[in-house]
Amino acid sequence: MQTDTKSRIEQIASPAGQAVTVLRFEGDISSASKEAVVGAYQGLSKEKVKTILLDFTKVDYINSSGIALVIQLLMEAANSGQKVGAFGLSAHFQKVFTMVGITKYAKLLPDQAAALAAL
Amino acid sequence: MSVARSTTVEVRLPSRLGFEKVAMTTAASVAKLMGFREDRIDDLKTAVAEACINAIEHGNRLNERLSVGVVMSAGVDELEVKVIDDGKGMKQRPAAPDIDRKMHGEEDPRGMGMFLIQALVDEAEWVVGANGKSSYVRLVIRLDKDQ
Numbered sequence: 001m002q003t004d005t006k007s008r009i010e011q012i013a014s015p016a017g018q019a020v021t022v023l024r025f026e027g028d029i030s031s032a033s034k035e036a037v038v039g040a041y042q043g044l045s046k047e048k049v050k051t052i053l054l055d056f057t058k059v060d061y062i063n064s065s066g067i068a069l070v071i072q073l074l075m076e077a078a079n080s081g082q083k084v085g086a087f088g089l090s091a092h093f094q095k096v097f098t099m100v101g102i103t104k105y106a107k108l109l110p111d112q113a114a115a116l117a118a119l
Numbered sequence: 120m121s122v123a124r125s126t127t128v129e130v131r132l133p134s135r136l137g138f139e140k141v142a143m144t145t146a147a148s149v150a151k152l153m154g155f156r157e158d159r160i161d162d163l164k165t166a167v168a169e170a171c172i173n174a175i176e177h178g179n180r181l182n183e184r185l186s187v188g189v190v191m192s193a194g195v196d197e198l199e200v201k202v203i204d205d206g207k208g209m210k211q212r213p214a215a216p217d218i219d220r221k222m223h224g225e226e227d228p229r230g231m232g233m234f235l236i237q238a239l240v241d242e243a244e245w246v247v248g249a250n251g252k253s254s255y256v257r258l259v260i261r262l263d264k265d266q
Contacts, residue, residue, distance in 0.1 A: 003137070031136060061140065063168055064235055068228035075222050092161035099238055100231055101218030 003028040003061075005036035009044070014051075014116045022112070024055040029066030037069040038076075046080045053115050054106070057088030067100060074105045087115040125194060132171060132187040134179040134204075139171035142189040142202070149191050150198055155262060162239040163198070163260050169232035170202040170256045178204025178254060197241075197261040208247030208254030209233065 006026040014020055023040055027033075044052070054070070056062075062070075070086075077084045087109040089097065094108050102108075109115040130145050132138040146167045150160045171187055179185040188203040215234055220226035237243045242259035 061168075063139075063165075063172060064231040065172070065229060067231060071218070071221050071228040075224065075228070078222060090161070092158065092165070096165060096235065096239075099235070100216050104218055105222060 005029055005033035007036040007040040009040060012116075014119045016119070018051060018119055019049075020051045020053055020116065020119065021049045022053045022055055024058070026058040028061040028063075029056075029059055029069065030061070030063050031065035033066055033069055037066070038072050041073045041076065046082070050082055051119060052077060052082055052084045053112070054084065054086040055088050055112065056086060056093070057111075059088070059093075062093055062096075067097070067102070070097075070102065071100075074102065078105060083119075085109060085115050085118065087111050125192060128191045128193070130189040130191075132175070132189065134175045134181055134183050134185050134187060136172065136175055136181075138187075139168045139175065142171045142187075143168040145189070146191055146198075146200055149193055150260070153193055153198055153262065155198070155260065159260060159263075163200075163258075166236045166239045166243075166258050167200055167202070169236050170200070170258060173209075173232050173256070174202050174204035174206070178206030178208075180206070197259055200258045201255045202258075203248075203253055203255040205252050206254050207251045209245040209256070210247065212245075 004027050008024045010022045012020050012022055021044060074084055085107045089108060097108060107118055109118055128149055130142050132142055143164045147160050147164050150163050174187040185205045190201045192199045216231045217226055221228050240258045241261045244257045246255050248254040
């Protein structure tokens with residue numbers, strides 16, 4: 001009964017002209033989302049992709065298993081020298097991400113424009 | 120619509136991941152009827168979902184022949200939720216996750232459910248059932264006086 005997670009990769013540029021890869025998620029993020037979260041990230045080139053934004057705008061439900069997948073993504077990105085930010089989280093999930101310490105490794109911004117401006 | 124004193128709502132879930140959302144949305148509906156603010160309802164939803172996931176995964180070990188009981192008791196100014204499984208219960212209290220240790224691979228990235236439960240509700244209690252069965256977690260959220 002778990003809702004599928006969809007992820008889509010988009011290449012955009014920041015106002016300063018910096019190349020940014022956006023992983024846009026849709027659906028629930030739970031234990032069933034490994035391929036959509038970690039798998040999608042692992043499909044990116046570690047040499048070419050240096051800045052990544054995670055878009056949670058269309059995500060309604062994230063549980064602790066889903067948060068663990070986000071931490072795994074952040075861990076692999078940190079080991080590859082990539083910078084990661086996130087946007088589109090509800091106020092509640094911003095609070096939850098902050099409680100578990102994710103903000104130490106990824107900035108949380110309200111929307112894409114704010115995230116690009118913060119790069 | 121108001122909730123009468125000591126109104127009880129019960130849900131029985133199969134031990135299958137995903138069904139925690141049924142308990143989560145039911146608890147949210149009861150809390151809304153009681154007049155809880157949206158941010159407190161969001162806290163409750165996450166806490167109930169995590170309690171049910173623990174019951175499904177660890178208590179009932181994903182055995183679909185076992186079910187998870189969720190009993191919501193709405194009082195005058197508080198909502199109590201009991202999530203009951205057939206496991207032996209949790210004896211250890213939840214530790215706060217250490218993000219640095221997780222990021223360095225020294226701690227399992229998972230294992231944050233109990234911490235979130237305790238952090239998001241006003242009261243959380245893990246009770247070991249008699250004879251090693253019917254263990255439960257009991258959550259309470261209280262209405263603020265300004266609500």
